[in-house]
Amino acid sequence: MKPAVALVAAAGSGTRLGAPVVKALVEVAGRTLVARSVDALARGGVDEAVVVVPAGLERAFADALADAPVSVRLVTGGAERQESVERGLAAVPADAIVLVHDAARPFVPVDVVASVIDAVRGGAVAVTPVIALADSVRMMQDGASTVVDRSALRAVQTPQGFDAGVLRASHRAAVQARRVVTDDVSVCEAAGHPVTLVAGSRRSFKITDPFDLEIAEAIAGG
Numbered sequence: 741m742k743p744a745v746a747l748v749a750a751a752g753s754g755t756r757l758g759a760p761v762v763k764a765l766v767e768v769a770g771r772t773l774v775a776r777s778v779d780a781l782a783r784g785g786v787d788e789a790v791v792v793v794p795a796g797l798e799r800a801f802a803d804a805l806a807d808a809p810v811s812v813r814l815v816t817g818g819a820e821r822q823e824s825v826e827r828g829l830a831a832v833p834a835d836a837i838v839l840v841h842d843a844a845r846p847f848v849p850v851d852v853v854a855s856v857i858d859a860v861r862g863g864a865v866a867v868t869p870v871i872a873l874a875d876s877v878r879m880m881q882d883g884a885s886t887v888v889d890r891s892a893l894r895a896v897q898t899p900q901g902f903d904a905g906v907l908r909a910s911h912r913a914a915v916q917a918r919r920v921v922t923d924d925v926s927v928c929e930a931a932g933h934p935v936t937l938v939a940g941s942r943r944s945f946k947i948t949d950p951f952d953l954e955i956a957e958a959i960a961g962g
């Protein structure tokens with residue numbers, strides 16, 4: 741059976757959070773976001789992890805991940821998330837299943853991770869968890885706004901699962917086409933691959949601003 745390798749994107753600075761350390765090293769109830777994310781992925785069934793980190797912070801990340809439940813390799817990231825994922829992919833064996841996950845989503849439930857792995861093992865090429873939108877939505881255009889039918893919309897989460905060889909080839913094609921995307925199933929979709937959706941979870945929310953950190957502390961503390 742192919743190993744399931746987590747590629748954890750942790751090389752962002754966390755500008756919107758505004759913490760004194762990079763976001764993935766921010767602690768929630770005494771444990772860093774990156775360590776919590778690796779723990780959650782391991783509980784869900786990944787066998788090893790490649791963690792993409794900001795240049796110069798390799799030592800700090802090695803310390804934060806010293807007690808990780810799976811073996812961890814650190815790779816230096818790039819200026820944008822897409823580049824960080826590309827760099828991480830170079831360290832993932834081509835015959836693996838790869839789960840690309842944001843370090844900023846530390847509370848992803850075990851069953852979400854497991855269902856992404858199962859879908860890829862079942863033959864899906866590019867898999868993402870999604871959730872329905874809780875709020876009504878309006879589209880802004882030319883200074884006016886119109887309501888959007890939210891029943892057809894889904895918010896996209898991570899981990900996103902792939903055959904590693906397919907994701908690498910799709911990223912190469914995106915670089916050649918100078919295509920900028922914000923997530924990895926979109927990279928595969930642009931390369932002509934179908935995207936499979938599985939149920940996500942509101943617990944997989946991305947810690948982006950200080951209010952998200954308050955919610956995180958409440959979840960971890962309670």
Ligand SMILES: Nc1ccn([C@@H]2O[C@H](COP(=O)(O)OP(=O)(O)OP(=O)(O)O)[C@@H](O)[C@H]2O)c(=O)n1
Nearest residue numbers: 749750751752753754755756819820824843844
């Ligand atoms: N150059 C980058 C930018 C982002 N990420 C990662 O991608 C995930 C999602 O990005 P986001 O939440 O937007 O994080 P930041 O880019 O750090 O946030 P900000 O835009 O507020 O600076 C995060 O886990 C982040 O570490 C990354 O690996 N490399």
Ligand SMILES: C[C@](O)(CO)[C@H](O)COP(=O)(O)O
Nearest residue numbers: 821842896897898922923946
């Ligand atoms: C990958 C992602 O978290 C899926 O919702 C999202 O696209 C990341 O976007 P960001 O702008 O890098 O935060």
